[in-house]
Amino acid sequence: MRAPDPMAEIRASFFVECEELLESLQDGLTAMEGGASDSETINVCFRAVHSIKGGAGAFGLDDLVRFAHRYETVMDEMRAGRLSADAEAMRLFFRAADVLFDLVRAARDGTSLDEADIEATLSELEGLTGGSPKPEGEAEAVEFTPMTLSLDLPGLDISPDEAAAAPGWDISFKPERELFVTGNEPRHLLAALSEVGPLETRCDTSAVPPLWDLDPEENYLSWSMRLAADVDRERVAEIFDFVDGVCRLDISRCSSDVAGATACADRLSPDPTSARPDPEPEPATVPIAEPSAPTPVAAAGQTSPAPASPPEEPAKPKQTVRVDLDRIDRMVNLVGELVINQAMLTQSVAEMGIPANSPVSHGLEEFMQLTRDIQDSVMMIRAQPVKSLFQRMARIVREASASVDKRVRLVTDGEATEVDKTVIERLSDPLTHMVRNAVDHGLESRDKRVAAGKPDEGVVRLSAAHRSGRVIIEVSDDGAGINRPKVKQIAEEKGLIASGLQLSDSEIDNLLFLPGFSTASKVSDLSGRGVGMDVVRSSIQSLGGRIAISSEPGRGTTLQISLPLTLAVLDGMVVRVAGETIVVPLGSIVETLTLAGSEIRHLGPRTSVIHIRDSFVPLLDLGAELGYRTPLGQYDSSVVLLIAKEDGSRSALIVDEIQEQRQVVIKGLQESYGHVPGIAAATILGDGQVALILDPVDLMARASGATRAAADLTIIPGREPSAEESLHAG
Amino acid sequence: MAPATSTERRQGDGAPRIILPARLDLPAAAPLAAELQSHADGPIVIDATNVAHLGTPGLQVLLSAVRTWWESGRDFSIEGLEEDAITRQLAIFGLTASDFQPRAAEG
Numbered sequence: 019m020r021a022p023d024p025m026a027e028i029r030a031s032f033f034v035e036c037e038e039l040l041e042s043l044q045d046g047l048t049a050m051e052g053g054a055s056d057s058e059t060i061n062v063c064f065r066a067v068h069s070i071k072g073g074a075g076a077f078g079l080d081d082l083v084r085f086a087h088r089y090e091t092v093m094d095e096m097r098a099g100r101l102s103a104d105a106e107a108m109r110l111f112f113r114a115a116d117v118l119f120d121l122v123r124a125a126r127d128g129t130s131l132d133e134a135d136i137e138a139t140l141s142e143l144e145g146l147t148g149g150s151p152k153p154e155g156e157a158e159a160v161e162f163t164p165m166t167l168s169l170d171l172p173g174l175d176i177s178p179d180e181a182a183a184a185p186g187w188d189i190s191f192k193p194e195r196e197l198f199v200t201g202n203e204p205r206h207l208l209a210a211l212s213e214v215g216p217l218e219t220r221c222d223t224s225a226v227p228p229l230w231d232l233d234p235e236e237n238y239l240s241w242s243m244r245l246a247a248d249v250d251r252e253r254v255a256e257i258f259d260f261v262d263g264v265c266r267l268d269i270s271r272c273s274s275d276v277a278g279a280t281a282c283a284d285r286l287s288p289d290p291t292s293a294r295p296d297p298e299p300e301p302a303t304v305p306i307a308e309p310s311a312p313t314p315v316a317a318a319g320q321t322s323p324a325p326a327s328p329p330e331e332p333a334k335p336k337q338t339v340r341v342d343l344d345r346i347d348r349m350v351n352l353v354g355e356l357v358i359n360q361a362m363l364t365q366s367v368a369e370m371g372i373p374a375n376s377p378v379s380h381g382l383e384e385f386m387q388l389t390r391d392i393q394d395s396v397m398m399i400r401a402q403p404v405k406s407l408f409q410r411m412a413r414i415v416r417e418a419s420a421s422v423d424k425r426v427r428l429v430t431d432g433e434a435t436e437v438d439k440t441v442i443e444r445l446s447d448p449l450t451h452m453v454r455n456a457v458d459h460g461l462e463s464r465d466k467r468v469a470a471g472k473p474d475e476g477v478v479r480l481s482a483a484h485r486s487g488r489v490i491i492e493v494s495d496d497g498a499g500i501n502r503p504k505v506k507q508i509a510e511e512k513g514l515i516a517s518g519l520q521l522s523d524s525e526i527d528n529l530l531f532l533p534g535f536s537t538a539s540k541v542s543d544l545s546g547r548g549v550g551m552d553v554v555r556s557s558i559q560s561l562g563g564r565i566a567i568s569s570e571p572g573r574g575t576t577l578q579i580s581l582p583l584t585l586a587v588l589d590g591m592v593v594r595v596a597g598e599t600i601v602v603p604l605g606s607i608v609e610t611l612t613l614a615g616s617e618i619r620h621l622g623p624r625t626s627v628i629h630i631r632d633s634f635v636p637l638l639d640l641g642a643e644l645g646y647r648t649p650l651g652q653y654d655s656s657v658v659l660l661i662a663k664e665d666g667s668r669s670a671l672i673v674d675e676i677q678e679q680r681q682v683v684i685k686g687l688q689e690s691y692g693h694v695p696g697i698a699a700a701t702i703l704g705d706g707q708v709a710l711i712l713d714p715v716d717l718m719a720r721a722s723g724a725t726r727a728a729a730d731l732t733i734i735p736g737r738e739p740s741a742e743e744s745l746h747a748g
Numbered sequence: 749m750a751p752a753t754s755t756e757r758r759q760g761d762g763a764p765r766i767i768l769p770a771r772l773d774l775p776a777a778a779p780l781a782a783e784l785q786s787h788a789d790g791p792i793v794i795d796a797t798n799v800a801h802l803g804t805p806g807l808q809v810l811l812s813a814v815r816t817w818w819e820s821g822r823d824f825s826i827e828g829l830e831e832d833a834i835t836r837q838l839a840i841f842g843l844t845a846s847d848f849q850p851r852a853a854e855g
Contacts, residue, residue: 025773025801193804198774204804208840219842226808228816229785234777234805238812241842 027201028260032073033126034340035260037406039066040119044409047115051108057097063111064093069256070122075213076206079125081136082118088140089114095147109416110143116413186215186247186272187254192240196264199235208241210257215247244272343439346399353389353396354587354683358702360389361680365704390681393587401436401583404482404491407446408433411453411480418457424464425474426457431481437489441561441581445491448554452493452577453478455551460495460575470572472496488605489583494576500569502526509535527567531555562698564663564715590682590711591659592703593673596646599709600673601682601701606714608660608668610676615654624649628658628670635660639672640712643721644696661714669718684711695720763791763823768799772806781809788816791823799828802837814848 046063071086093111095101103111117131117139124131189211193204211217225238232238245254254269261267364382372378408430419426437445461467461476468474479494502523509529510517521529529535533552558565563581582588590601591610617628618637627634637658642649650656650672659671682701687694698713764787769776784792794813799806810826817824828834829845838844 025771025803198805203773205802205837205840208842212840219840221842221847223811223843223847226811226815228819229781229788229809229812230816232781232809232812234781234809235774237804238808239804239841243842 025203028203028206029077031201031260031340032077033122035073036070036122036126039069040115040122041406041409042066043115043118044412047108047111048412050103050111055103060093060097060103064090064097065252065256067093067118068253069259070118072210072213072257074125076210077125081131082121082125085114085118085121085136085140088144089118092143092147101146107146110139110146112413112416113139114143116416119413187245187249187251188268188270188272189243189245189254190240190266190268191243191258192266193237193261194264194266195236197237197261200261200264202261202264204237204239204241207257207261208243211243211245211254214249214253214257215245217246218244240266341399346396349396350400353393356389357393357587357681357683358704360386361704362706363704393681397438397583397587398436400439402439402442403434403436404442405433407442407449408480408482410446411449414450414453415457415478418454419476422458424457424461424476426461426476426478429477429479431479432483435482435484435489437482437581438583441489444557444561445579445581448557448579449491449493451551451554453480456493456495456497456575456577460497462498466498470498484583485580489581491579491581492576493579494574496574499571499573499575500527500530500567502569502571505529524568527569530567531565566663588682588684588701588711589679590701591679592677592709593640593657593659594675594677595644595673596641598641598644598646599677599703599707600640600644601709601711602659602661602671602673602714603698603711604679606661606663608662611658611660613653613656613658613672618653626653630660630670633668635668635670637670637672638718638721640717641672641674643717661718663715663718667718669714669721671714671717682709682711763793765793765795767795767797768806770798770800771803772799772809773801773803774805777803777805777809780806781812784809784813784816788820789822792817792825794824794826795828796826796834797828797831799834799837802834802841804841807841807843810848 043063043066046059046066049059050063067086067090071083071090074082074086092101092114096103096107101107117136120131121136123129191204191207193202197204208217208219212219220242222240222242223238225240226232227238251269251271255267258265258267364386367378367382412428412430415426415428456478457476461478462470462472464474467476477496479492479496481490481492481494483490506515506521506526506529509515509532512534514529514532514535515521530551531554533550535550535552555565558579558581561581563579566578566580567575568578569575588601589604591604591607593600593602611630613628617630619627619629619634621627621636626637628637637653639649639653641647653672656672657674657676659673659676660668661671662668682703684699685701686699687697688699694710696713696717697710698716699711700708701711703709766780766783766787768780772780784794792813794810796810814824814826826848829838829848835845838847
């Protein structure tokens with residue numbers, strides 16, 4: 019299958035590349051901010067910006083080229099040691115990185131940005147060096163101009179050996195077949211190279227066969243080029259980064275040895291004049307400017323101080339393949355089917371009464387193990403570290419803190435934690451809102467902080483971790499904590515709750531998630547964006563996640579999101595209740611037990627709790643809650659699943675029988691049936707039967723409000739909807 | 749979907765006139781090669797006036813055609829290479845219109 023438009027593909031891959039480059043730019047800047055002042059760190063940043071510029075040039079993205087050019091020029095000053103990485107410089111570098119990010123996005127999506135903003139950032143940035151750079155962007159941005167300006171600007175930092183080794187590079191480039199197949203196009207590379215400096219290009223067409231021997235997807239051309247620009251090897255090599263491994267590339271230096279000038283030219287083409295016996299009349303078409311400096315090679319004389327070919331190769335980056343997400347999803351689906359199929363097979367084998375120690379059973383066990391391994395591996399393909407997400411949040415913190423004049427430090431933890439790609443993408447909006455809230459509402463103003471004896475710089479902490487098969491992401495601040503009397507008062511004023519209610523702290527905290535709630539007495543331009551915490555909560559819930567809030571006066575507020583690792587499979591416990599088969603997610607089950615009559619206590623006319631190890635847990639009859647039957651009333655020796663929510667609150671679910679523990683493939687119900695209360699999804703069991711997958715937390719929430727009186731509220735600490743519902747009821 | 753290559757018959761000697769599509773990229777290369785090959789037994793005129801994007805695969809097909817016709821000694825001409833847009837593109841590859849003259853292809 020070939021993509022219909024290789025150009026679109028290479029363009030898309032450029033933008034993917036940009037994301038990676040922007041990420042390394044952020045990393046570099048963060049390291050610099052943290053005090054890393056070594057030249058390699060600065061180089062990493064410089065190269066990132068420079069590569070974006072190079073690629074953008076190849077696609078004629080002029081705005082991006084112009085900005086990147088001016089940005090890298092200032093960065094170059096730092097590289098040269100003429101500019102120090104003080105706080106102000108770093109702030110501007112970060113801001114410029116943000117603008118660069120926006121420009122990349124704008125170029126990708128075909129939108130445009132406010133010129134004035136960009137210009138303002140640039141002029142502040144250039145104010146660091148006290149001068150505006152050479153107006154190079156214009157000429158450079160033109161893709162087709164082979165005679166581009168050279169980058170060897172007067173201000174450029176040239177290391178002594180490079181300077182001695184001027185003026186350029188011999189490059190020989192022969193694409194391999196795979197270069198086309200991977201959607202690359204030599205033309206863009208050649209064009210990008212010509213932007214680095216005056217370039218003389220010779221194309222060897224001698225290998226092109228007649229039509230009947232021609233394979234249109236094979237490459238028969240090769241190029242030898244001489245680049246007359248004082249740039250380091252890296253700059254030349256990075257242009258070919260895209261095609262690493264799918265071409266033969268040789269980059270060697272032309273020395274400045276005058277005596278060797280002809281030798282260098284010779285190397286380009288054995289006889290440049292005879293190769294073109296019929297010179298074109300139009301001067302514009304004659305390949306690229308002759309280099310002004312004499313050119314040279316070490317082959318003739320040994321006087322050159324620089325080696326003809328620097329031996330050091332850039333470290334090979336980890337090999338990666340870009341794969342269409344659809345393909346992965348198809349594979350995830352297939353593996354899901356495999357899991358179901360394997361379950362069916364296991365069931366058939368069991369039904370045939372084959373003994374457990376038979377070769378069939380052993381083979382089946384191995385098969386199960388393999389299936390699981392495959393499944394894990396497939397899921398790993400989709401998983402990505404949350405780092406990119408966290409970096410975006412760093413920017414939100416910078417912008418938010420600037421607009422409300424607070425000093426905020428973002429501390430991140432667990433950036434390497436991997437989460438399903440879809441989850442990461444869909445987490446961006448809610449997390450942005452949470453981080454903004456933390457800066458805007460969570461942290462106090464500087465004066466108040468100082469008055470409270472805290473450092474005037476606030477801390478927002480962002481952490482990610484895997485915990486019992488879920489991903490936990492926390493946003494916390496070290497602010498004043500939730501002002502509960504005020505929250506309660508506002509909720510009363512807005513009519514969200516009846517006034518005069520007694521609410522627990524956690525119930526008050528959860529009021530923040532009510533639709534229509536906003537604490538900001540003045541709507542700042544930060545948080546007042548018409549998005550409330552209720553929207554945040556529902557977007558988290560749509561990912562199968564939950565959000566919890568906790569707060570300590572004077573110490574800060576923590577929002578905790580808990581998400582499933584994957585949206586495709588689930589470890590579940592298969593139970594029977596009222597003749598139906600139900601799957602309960604294993605992650606939510608704390609323990610299973612058989613009830614003794616003495617453990618059951620009645621609470622009010624309709625509800626009961628059970629007494630487990632010094633605590634009381636509300637009892638829910640699953641059959642009754644799901645509407646399969648009326649409550650049995652008598653639960654002595656019933657089987658109970660103890661279910662826990664993220665915040666630690668528990669309920670006891672009564673089921674008739676526990677059948678087995680197994681992995682099930684999640685088949686969504688949303689599309690066909692919408693949201694079914696208490697039910698997360700469905701699955702197909704080994705015998706082909708459809709079983710519903712329980713959403714225990716949703717069930718707990720609804721159970722306490724719908725089929726039972728509000729009486730157990732005093733025992734279960736705040737569950738958002740239950741608080742809401744009971745409040746309304748009260 | 750391969751961009752269409754259209755063919756007209758020239759009035760005088762009946763040489764087919766192949767009009768190249770605007771995008772001569774990888775997907776366009778194979779259909780063009782097949783089209784050209786089907787006319788390899790006679791003279792041919794290729795009209796490159798419309799080419800807005802010339803990619804390496806398309807370029808190779810054209811160079812291959814030059815060679816094919818040169819080897820067979822039949823009439824071959826390619827028009828429109830002197831247009832600015834195309835000259836500039838050829839320059840990126842380090843080529844000029846002269847590289848598409850049969851005699852130059854030999855060297």
